[in-house]
Structure formats: structure tokens, C-alpha cells
Amino acid sequence: MCGVGASPKAAFAATGETTERRAARRSLKGQMRVVETIFASFVILFAIFFINAFTPTPSSPAYEVSDLERLGENVLQSLDEQGLLSQWVYTESWGNLTAALRVLLPSDVHFNLSIYDADGNLLNQGTPIQYGNPESFSNSRFVASVTYVLPGYQRTYEPRVLRLQLVGG
């Protein structure tokens, strides 16, 4: 029953208008959902790009440094076992030391060797025992440092501290 006193024609006229408006509203909602979805997808993508751009790439600095340390220790120990390290350090044969390190270390490894006495005085000042670009030590994230101690030479107690820095070139 349409209501007391209301004519069917009037009621139909009222209902038809509401349906059209509802359909239009639904259509608008559907379109907006599409637009919202697109915006949401772009937001998610941009968020992922943003995170990727600023997240540091995973690396294992411990591995590179420990690898270089092992390399340096191996070379110094090898020279020491042959009696050459003591001989060259105590006779200040820096040229021989440089040449030996250069042939025994890989050509893409830069090194810098400093030799100190027991009081901490740098003994090879003015004659660097090094190979490669000195800036690579300051620019690289992975600089390995090996400390090797020689107690003395020819039955004389006279310690020498060797500090070998290594970096991949």
C-alpha cells in the first residue's frame, strides 16, 4: 500500500528518481575505487623503491677484513720462518721488504708497513714500505691491520713491532 492518499503515479515518479541517483552514486563509487586502487598501488611501489634506494646493500665487511688479515699474517710468518723478516728489519733493508711483500701479496692488494721500536718510534720514516695508492687506505671501508712482533736479532733482545695495513685495490 502506497500510503494514504498517495497516487501510484506520484510514487513511481519518486522511486524512479532515487534509482537513477543511486545508480549514479554507485557508478561514481566504482570509479573512485579504481582510482583509489591505482593510487594505493603507486604508493606501495614508491614506498618499496624508496626503501630500496636508501637501504644499505648487505655486505660482510668482517669477511673481507679477516681475509686480508689472514693474507698478511701468512706472508709475514712465511718471511719470518725463512729468517728473512728479522734480517731485513734489523738491517733496515726496506727495499727488500717492499719487493718481497710486493711479490708475495696479490697484485690487487695495497699495503703499507710501519716498523716501530719498543718506544713507539717509527723506524722507516722517510722510506715508506708501501705499494699502491695511499688514498685507498682512507677511502676504503675494509682496511685490515696485522701486528707482528719480532723479539730481537742475533741473540739480542730488541723488539720491533710491525704494523701491516692491507686494503683491496
Added chain:
Amino acid sequence: MPGTLYDHIAAIVVVGAVFIFGVVVLPSTSYVNMLYVDQQQLRNKALDVLKVMLLDAGRPEDWGAMASFNQNHVERFGLALSKSPSFYVLDPDKVQRLVEDNPLGYVEYERLRDLLGLQGYGLSIMVKPVFNVSVQDLTPGQLNNVTYEVSVAYRDMKPVPNALVKALVLYSVKVGEEDGDAVYATYCAEEELATNSLGRCTLQKTLTGEVSYVLVVWSVKVAEVTVSTATSKGGAPEDVARVNMIGDYVVLTKPKTIPNGAVIIQDITAVTSEGELVLLYNGTGEDVLNWGSLDEWSKEFPGLKDMNPVLIILDATAPEEGSGRRGKLVAGPPPTDLGSRVLSYGGAPLGATVALERAVEISGLNYVFRLVLWAES
């Protein structure tokens, strides 16, 4: 309602397109990061493999010196010299098993990958000298007046001045005839040189007599680190015999070459890491290498391995086409040129690779062990 339906279809299509776009674009923008992770993982794998190869003696511990070598009897792979007090000292017998076409047997590439658990990976190995020594023959074909130019350079190709070069010139000279066969004797001349500022020096020698073969053993020393190599002229040494050393045994093998004729062993000499000659054996005239049942000759020299010989030199006479029997000098174990122990072993690198190097000691000399690893899939 039809309008809403179209809207939802359009939404699904657009979302699908954005999703696919994200799946395709995202990996490519992260490619650099993923590549770095892959490289890091490959490097970690290479470090582990290198550690096993150089620090483990393998099982059995003397697998390199097995008589009648069979790679299937190698249970665990490792090149370290067993019972050595130092690290990175390799067993020369085991390193020799990486020389492909070693007539005494070698570990094949696929077997090595199985032993190291490297399925899906490829590797190549080189054992090369710590600095480069190249020898150029400036008088090819001449046996009486020999001139060589020696160049010494670091691995980054920079020349090494004041490198000490010691040359042992061994030459075989015809001294007479006996029963229709020529008789040869071997002489030795020694010379010491030093490289100039360009890392070069020249050896010039005049050899008297009817020289049939010249073998020069070079010992080059830079800061007490020695590289040893050998060059020869007067014929291809591999046509005469192949010289190998297993443990305390010297093993000679005869390749199938023309002309086929008996190689008569005159003497066998060892070269130490100091470049000194040590006579091991004087041939009796009955020591013969030939095809068939005599294609292998071996003799034990107790204490030979402990002497750390760098080279073994075979002094022999062998037939030569059109020239009769001539004196020959053969150095081994191969490879003897360029100072390398293993010229190339393994596969051809594919795609992104990781290369690692370590200084190692073999028979008292320093070498560079280079491993290149890559992922095959």
C-alpha cells in the same frame, strides 16, 4: 548494474597491470643489490673452497703419491703437505695431480667438483710464479752461439730492476762414435746476471763442439724469493720422454712419437731451489725407454722429496729422423716453462666470477695459487 561491472573489470585490469609492472620493474631496480648479494655469496663459497684446498691434506694424507693413481681412491681433496708445521705449504705430488694429461694420472675436473661439493659451480686453478720471468731466444736454431734475453716483472707488469738471474747452461756435445752410434757428453756452464732498470738482462754464450741440445735452467731471485724455469733448444723435449717425480721416485714415460726408437738414459740430475745440480743416477747403458712394455722407467732415490728438487733433468740419447741418435736433455715435471706448476686446470669461466689468490710454498719455492669460481646456473 552494467556501469559498475565495467568499473570493476577496469579496476581488476588496472590492478593486474600495476602488479605485473611491479613484478617486472622491481627486480630490475633491485638487480644491482641482488647482484651484489650473489657476488658476496660466491666470494664466501670461493673462500671456503680455497681454505679446504690449501689447508687440508685430504684423505688419504698422501693421496698424491699413490702408486697406480686412481682418482676414485681420493676420499677427500686437499693439497696441503701433511705434517708440515707451516700453513700454505703444498705437497708437490698432489699439485702434480692437477696437471691435465699427466701420464701418471690426475684428478679429473668432474671428480674434483664432486669431492669439493661444487655441483652447480665451475672453477679453474692456476699455480703460477710470484713474479713473471720471460725468456726470449734471440738466436733461434743456433746451438753454438746462444743468446737469450730475460725479462723480469712484477705481476702488475712493472719491471723489476736488480733481479739476480742465475743461468745453468747444460749442453749435449757429440764426443765420438761407438759401434756406429754417436756418443754424447753433457757439459755445464754457469752465469750470473742482474736485470737493468727495465727489468732485462741478456745471456750470451758460445758453446764449443758439435752441440746437439741446449737446456738452460734459470733461477731468478727477487728479494730472496726465487722463480725457477727452464728453456731448451734442439728439438721438442716432449718427443723424447716425460719426466715426473712421485715421492722419492723419478718416473720417466715414453710418448708415442716418431721416430720410434729406444731412449737410452745417460744420467739423471736434480736441480735444487738454489739452482745447484745434484747427480742422482748414472745410467748403465741398459736403462732404456721405448714403446710397449718399456714405456715407463722408474727408480727410487731415498730422500729425494726432502731435497725439494725444483727440476729433474734427464740426460739421454734418442733417435732423430734423418740425424741418427742425438743427445737430448729433458727437464720435468711439466710444465717447466714460465715457472708455473699448473698452467690451467678446470673449466672456462662463465658469467660473473670471483678470483682469489694466495701465496703458497711448493718444494721450497713460492708460488701464487689462483682460484676462479663461478656459478653455472
